[in-house]
Amino acid sequence: MNDASAPALTVEASARPAAGSSVARLVPLLALVAVVLVIAGLAELAPTVVQRRITQGLINLVAVVGLYVFVGNSGVLSFGNVAFMAIGAYVSALLTMPATAKSVFLPDLPAWLASAEWPAIGGALAGGLAASLVAVVAGYPLMRLSGISASIATFAILVVSNVVLGNWTLVTGGQNSLMGLPIYVGVWAAAGWAVVAIAVAFVHQESRSGLLLRASREDEVAAAASGVHIVSHRLLAFVVSAFLSGIAGVLLAHFLGTVRVETFYLDLTFLIIAMLVIGGMRSLTGAVAGAVVIALLTELLRQAEVGVTIGGTLVAAPGGLGDAVLALLMLLMILFRPNGLAGGREIQWPLHRPQR
Amino acid sequence: MSGELVQTLVDAVSVGGLYALTALGIGMIFGVMRLINFAHAQLIMAAGYAVLVFVGQSVILAIVGALAAAVVLALAIERAAFRPLRSADPAMLLIASFAVSFFLEKAMIMIVGSRPKGADFLPGLARQIELASIRLQLLQLVTIAVCLVLLVATTWFLKSTRLGLEMRAAAENFRMAEVLGIRANRVIAAAFAISAVLAGTVALLSVAQTGVVQPRMGLQLVIIAFVGTVIGGLGSLPGSALGGFLVGAVTILLQALLPPDLRVFREAFLFIAVAAVLVFRPQGLIPAPGLRERI
Numbered sequence: 304m305n306d307a308s309a310p311a312l313t314v315e316a317s318a319r320p321a322a323g324s325s326v327a328r329l330v331p332l333l334a335l336v337a338v339v340l341v342i343a344g345l346a347e348l349a350p351t352v353v354q355r356r357i358t359q360g361l362i363n364l365v366a367v368v369g370l371y372v373f374v375g376n377s378g379v380l381s382f383g384n385v386a387f388m389a390i391g392a393y394v395s396a397l398l399t400m401p402a403t404a405k406s407v408f409l410p411d412l413p414a415w416l417a418s419a420e421w422p423a424i425g426g427a428l429a430g431g432l433a434a435s436l437v438a439v440v441a442g443y444p445l446m447r448l449s450g451i452s453a454s455i456a457t458f459a460i461l462v463v464s465n466v467v468l469g470n471w472t473l474v475t476g477g478q479n480s481l482m483g484l485p486i487y488v489g490v491w492a493a494a495g496w497a498v499v500a501i502a503v504a505f506v507h508q509e510s511r512s513g514l515l516l517r518a519s520r521e522d523e524v525a526a527a528a529s530g531v532h533i534v535s536h537r538l539l540a541f542v543v544s545a546f547l548s549g550i551a552g553v554l555l556a557h558f559l560g561t562v563r564v565e566t567f568y569l570d571l572t573f574l575i576i577a578m579l580v581i582g583g584m585r586s587l588t589g590a591v592a593g594a595v596v597i598a599l600l601t602e603l604l605r606q607a608e609v610g611v612t613i614g615g616t617l618v619a620a621p622g623g624l625g626d627a628v629l630a631l632l633m634l635l636m637i638l639f640r641p642n643g644l645a646g647g648r649e650i651q652w653p654l655h656r657p658q659r
Numbered sequence: 660m661s662g663e664l665v666q667t668l669v670d671a672v673s674v675g676g677l678y679a680l681t682a683l684g685i686g687m688i689f690g691v692m693r694l695i696n697f698a699h700a701q702l703i704m705a706a707g708y709a710v711l712v713f714v715g716q717s718v719i720l721a722i723v724g725a726l727a728a729a730v731v732l733a734l735a736i737e738r739a740a741f742r743p744l745r746s747a748d749p750a751m752l753l754i755a756s757f758a759v760s761f762f763l764e765k766a767m768i769m770i771v772g773s774r775p776k777g778a779d780f781l782p783g784l785a786r787q788i789e790l791a792s793i794r795l796q797l798l799q800l801v802t803i804a805v806c807l808v809l810l811v812a813t814t815w816f817l818k819s820t821r822l823g824l825e826m827r828a829a830a831e832n833f834r835m836a837e838v839l840g841i842r843a844n845r846v847i848a849a850a851f852a853i854s855a856v857l858a859g860t861v862a863l864l865s866v867a868q869t870g871v872v873q874p875r876m877g878l879q880l881v882i883i884a885f886v887g888t889v890i891g892g893l894g895s896l897p898g899s900a901l902g903g904f905l906v907g908a909v910t911i912l913l914q915a916l917l918p919p920d921l922r923v924f925r926e927a928f929l930f931i932a933v934a935a936v937l938v939f940r941p942q943g944l945i946p947a948p949g950l951r952e953r954i
Contacts, residue, residue: 378750379750380750380753380754441934443938444934444935444937444938445934445937447937447938447941448889448937448941449893449941450749450750451693451695451749451750451753451893452889452893452941452943454695454750454753455695455885455886455888455889455893456886456889456933456937458882458885458886459886459930459933459934462882462883462926462930463926463927463930463931466923466924466925466926466927467924467927470923470924471924569878573757573761576754576757577758580754580758621769621770622768622769623765623766623768623769623773624769626761626765626768627762627765627766627769629761630758630759630761630762630765631758631762633754633758633761634740634755634758634759634762637744637747637751637754637755637758638740638743638744638755641747641751
């Protein structure tokens with residue numbers, strides 16, 4: 304699909320293998336899915352504690368890929384995606400919690416909600432769709448702003464969701480945690496959704512709308528002058544991105560078994576953005592790489608904070624070291640390798656040489 | 660006019676003033692280098708901790724120390740993080756400042772812990788005074804006065820000094836200003852210093868108000884002030900100040916006017932109002948000249 308109306312695309316298109324080798328075009332998708340499946344397969348062999356860490360890492364991967372769909376393709380940073388995670392988490396929690404648990408934590412729920420005991424998959428999809436719906440409503444005014452203003456304005460989504468979920472005691476329990484959610488997310492559920500997220504992100508970025516959006520990322524003025532209606536493509540990406548972020552929130556909720564509003568605020572926002580930036584926000588490979596590398600690094604730093612016993616004395620790094628190192632790493636990455644680990648490229652078949 | 664109404668208005672104006680100073684500090688940096696400076700929150704934090712350190716000795720020392728701490732930190736992050744990125748696009752600068760901000764906050768938590776600490780700074784200002792049978796807090800009047808003085812001083816600086824003129828030229832078209840012989844490093848450093856003085860003042864006023872210092876102080880203020888700069892018109896200094904003032908003042912008015920069970924949602928109402936403004940004026944209330952990308 305060589306679109307004559309978007310000249311910025313031809314560069315990207317010609318870097319791809321020649322027409323006809325549609326399998327080669329799918330290499331990034333297949334490779335990334337394989338990575339996820341290998342990680343999940345290895346987790347089978349690991350002890351339970353490590354399995355839990357890997358599950359958590361895969362959930363983060365879904366969140367990073369969700370953020371990537373909007374940020375990577377549009378070039379506009381979003382601080383609002385953690386709000387979509389929160390919405391997904393709460394919607395799914397409310398729909399799937401056993402009625403007995405709801406009567407304890409949320410005695411004043413409307414009857415239809417109090418008695419709802421949806422199956423897990425229904426709750427998950429409802430969570431993702433609710434996040435998408437909010438993205439449509441909030442995105443309409445925001446996507447009309449210029450790039451940098453839009454980024455800042457996405458903060459409004461985060462703050463509003465935090466205020467509403469944290470104080471709407473009738474439905475969300477306010478500052479209290481909701482407990483007793485069905486815990487169904489293990490390695491394979493997380494891996495399954497990670498594959499879905501990667502596939503959705505890949506299809507979106509290869510679609511006409513995704514390619515036009517990437518053209519506007521490269522040169523907003525030229526894309527607009529070529530007839531690309533940037534606002535609508537941004538909005539579509541924002542909605543898809545919100546769906547995947549919502550799913551990530553659902554997974555997190557049903558992995559932990561509890562939902563707290565303070566989980567979904569600045570620290571999680573920072574973590575997800577740091578993963579995307581360090582991995583490289585201009586390619587899907589970068590998003591996945593960032594999630595994997597930072598998961599490993601965080602684990603090492605966590606060990607450092609716990610400390611090691613050397614000759615009877617405990618040597619431990621001060622608490623908070625992990626976050627400080629992550630922030631520093633993100634800054635160094637921006638200074639010295641602004642396109643992240645992946646350098647803006649997708650993973651390719653090792654023998655394949657793109658013709659330039 | 661009833662006393663309660665006057666109290667609410669004074670409250671709204673003083674909080675609005677605080678947000679206006681914050682938004683102006685952010686707008687200043689955005690003007691010269693298209694950088695949304697998240698680390699503005701940590702300038703406020705640094706000044707807050709300086710107050711904590713010096714308040715035992717003397718009030719003057721605490722004030723000078725707070726402003727100096729903010730200025731030194733601002734110049735340091737400009738030199739270390741933002742100068743190498745000067746030619747980067749605004750999205751990259753935004754991410755960089757996000758990283759700087761988080762790094763400073765987490766480093767501070769690592770050093771002093773995350774617990775708030777009490778700082779007894781100018782306790783005399785918290786007392787109530789009676790003006791024509793209306794009870795007001797002295798600190799609110801001081802806040803309003805300080806904000807007015809700083810807004811006037813900043814305006815005077817930008818309009819009537821050579822450096823201010825250079826800064827406005829740089830804000831309008833940085834490359835052209837550079838070509839015409841304006842020294843970029845000097846102008847940008849000056850913008851950071853002024854922004855830091857504004858942040859330091861906000862810290863002084865807010866420590867006097869709340870009496871506590873903590874690593875996260877300033878963050879909420881800065882995030883809301885960001886939104887203020889966007890509705891005011893990103894890149895326009897009067898717009899930043901106006902937008903900041905409006906978000907601060909409207910928050911207080913919502914707090915006073917909303918029915919009690921809806922008060923906790925005041926930020927939600929505020930941002931819905933913001934979204935409504937942006938639907939009709941995507942460029943902000945006072946659009947900046949020359950912000951549109953040039954080809």
